[in-house]
Amino acid sequence: MARLLDVRNLETRFYTQDGVVHAVNGVSFHVDEGETLGIVGESGSGKSVTVLSIMRLIPSPPGKITNGEVIFEGRDLLKIDEEEMREVRGNRIAMIFQDPMTSLNPVLTIEQQITEALELHLGMNHQQARRRAIELLKMVGIPAAEQRIDNYPHQFSGGMRQRVMIAMGLACNPRLLIADEPTTALDVTIQAQIVELVKRLRDEIGMAIIWITHDLSLLAGLADRIIVMYAGQVVESAPTADIYRNPRHPYTIGLLQSIPRLDEKRRERLAPIEGLPPDLIDYPQGCPFAPRCRFAVERCFEEDPPLEKVGPEHEAACWVKPVGQEVLAAWRAAVLES
């Protein structure tokens, strides 16, 4: 499949009064046409900053993209001018955000917010844009779309607002949809509805998706590939099935161990990852996960491991690269003992 997006060695820093925050540190990944990529990591792992850097929406100052390339449809988005970038945003790449309650402008009607991008990017007149907007609202499952289109955001529930956000994102038929934790602020039942909706729309429209989440279980039926981020680095990258069946980075293993499972034979306690992520201002030497890692050896504290191939499409950044179910069991036992 054709390469849609290729991010190479991306590096984003924030120059704050307390020091330089190393938010994204040499992140590389790619997305093919029509593919769904999941990005997983805990809060502050650099997931959001990575995609905001792709969109060039990093608030500057204090933020700055200090290195790297973002090749999208053959162009480096970091090198084109602001005018061209605006043509990409909302048109070729769309983005939906975490909190649907605050991501819609409270003083504008839904119609005004959806039609703006249509008139701007596709040069539609107001009548055409309104018709298309109603069509979009129906597509994302808003009942009585013809009437609801003239409502204000406060007249919608959270789940409905996220549907409106998705409709806005899809308005110009983007090639890539970036979803930044779009279900985090929603109820579990609504979450499932939204995931189903996005899956259906992806299959209808054929766009690629980058889905950011801190919930690894959410990606099981959604993503083709998953990358795991920690402290602004990609620590593991693999097809979804491999991440679940054969994780090779201790952090990924830890994440999987902290998901409750319904098919557990005995009633077992969850095994959390101890400790806290590193301070990104005082960036640690060696592997950033080493202080929390149960497999860490001396080398881990001295040298930062590079991403290395461990399978046909599977990469992990670890000197140890623990393998297999026994390792998982050993981890679990060790955690529960302590």
Place this chain on the structure above:
Amino acid sequence: MAQAQLSGIKTGLQADVLPPRRHPLAEFWRRYRRNRLAVVGLVIAILFVITGVGAPWIAPYSYTEQNLDAVELPPSLAHPLGTDDLGRDQFSRLVWAARTALIVAPSATVVGVTLGLVFGLMAGYFGGWVDRLIMRLSDVLFAFPGLLFALLIAATLQPRFEAWLLRFEVTKPWVRSGYAEFLVVITALSAVGWPGLARLVRGQILSLRREPFIEAAEALGIPAHRILFRHLLPNALPPVIVAISMGMGGAILAEASLSFLGIGIQPPTPSWGAMIINNFQYWRRPSAPWMLWAPGLVVAALVFAFNFIGDGLNEALNPRERR
């Protein structure tokens, strides 16, 4: 709307049944009305506007008409508020002075608000050196007591401005007719008025800029000027509207204060401040107290009225005040 509700129920999405939709203006009036004083203020303000606009028809005499046989008369049917030391009808002058105030106060407020909005938006949205420049300028203006600064501007500007106007055939009559005085007072008052509003708007924009819906608009590729005027400005407006209303009362008071001090509006153009200082000598003479009370009470009532309106607007527009 009933139809929308029906289809909402049909699809089983009861949580999404439309809330009863009132026209935003009706909703606004419902909340505004709850503050009685604000309604009283609004009535006084409307009377003020009617009086100012209709002065030629309401006033029984001209504001310049003197009758030296009837000076310092107490209130009577012919002269409801008596006459002053030149035998001019007090009521008529009071009515005409409303027109003076109605020209000066809104103009000064509009100019001041426009400056404040533009500078505040620029400072808040662009930040950096634009922000620093505008804010330091407003700091300098803030360092002076407002009225003193307006006095300074009006007093130094007036002779120069009039001399300049007299150089052109077209603008010469403006000096005689008193338009120049109006312009000077409006300039002075708006120069003093804008920094406060600029700071208010800047603060609003700074806090709104980080709102997710602005980030979302940027992610849709909306250009900066559209984000500024279509997405940011309407959200920043409610406190600005309140400030405008309060500023109106302040401008009326400031105009009266300037003419009280003999700067700005000159006789024979009637002004409440000038009427007060003109009749000041009667303060201790119980023979004609009405000459002082009438203009003083009118100014006080209007300042209160606009402040009450401001309070009412604040309650009606501010989501935190909503009950």
